[in-house]
Amino acid sequence: MTPAETFSALLRGTAPLTALAPMQDVTTLQFMRVIDRYGGPEIYWTEYFRVHGDSRPEKWILDSITKNPTGKPVVAQLIGNDIPALVRNAKLLQKFPVAAIDLNLGCPAPIVYRKCAGGGLLREPAKIDAILGALRDAVTIPFTVKTRLGFESAAEFDALLALFAKHPIDLLTVHARTVKQMYRPGVRYDLIALAAKQMKCPVLLNGNVFSAAQAKQLLAETQVRGLMIGRGAIRNPWLFDQIRAELRGDKIKLPTGRDVLAYIHELWDNEITPGVKESAQVQRMKKFMNFIGAGIGEKFLHDIRRVATTADFWRVCGEFLDHNEPMELEPAPAADPNLAAIL
């Protein structure tokens, strides 16, 4: 089966699906490899390919498709608003083993939305309509959309759903926040339940899923086809397996401090390029530690954000994680990093 056929078969099935959310500079080939060793989701997403003028798919993102180490389908995400360029890139990407082409309608970074791409497009329904029409015509494999609830207000969601329903898309992923909300509290799972009810295509729920028990409850409450998980999976790579166990009714296995330490070692081994300056390596790891640390505690986050050397990095990790106590890895709300500052 091609990745697109596998993806379509997964969508047609009945078992709840899990997906790793696209995350810029995180969901690389290397990270997918690590996550998959812990069980991983059923579906992966690339970070977005930036599409404009005469752009071509970025090589380092393409690597996660051409050298996909997981054996599972990888969806290629596009961001942009130039219709001929989007169509051209979608056609180019279809020559590679991609499971589907996905359109980003949610990126909240001002540098993106001010150019009327990503989440910025949610202010331009006529433009979305034209893009969806053109991409649907050009894409012969599954075509999917990842959106937020609206730009300014969740009151925009009804009209957006009607717009998405006009086009025969194969899957809609909804991050249950508005663009202006960035990553602040107040996720609206009730609106995702509405989307699951109204849309003919399957719907994935996205936003703040951090535990297996919560995942099970959200699946039951919203009746979505599955869950897309981002930060929760960086923090807890066991989460996808834990969710599957919870849904089967099995006991959840919690990692110990030493298991978490081994995960960080694995990330280090995969993310670090030999020959790169020590400070740059530590900096690269701190990107992950901001998310992982939120499941360990305030003091750990405080200390790890201040390390500058490899030796200090491992000293702090050892201080907090060299033990065999089970770890929930759920975020203490106060410790959740302020993403606006990180992104």
Ligand SMILES: Cc1cc2nc3c(=O)[nH]c(=O)nc-3n(C[C@H](O)[C@H](O)[C@H](O)COP(=O)(O)O)c2cc1C
């Ligand atoms: C570091 C980072 C990078 C992200 N990059 C992308 C991206 O390239 N495309 C996209 O659609 N969403 C991107 N997102 C948003 C996530 O896919 C997801 O919608 C969001 O984090 C909410 O899910 P979560 O609460 O499970 O993390 C990014 C999020 C983070 C934290």
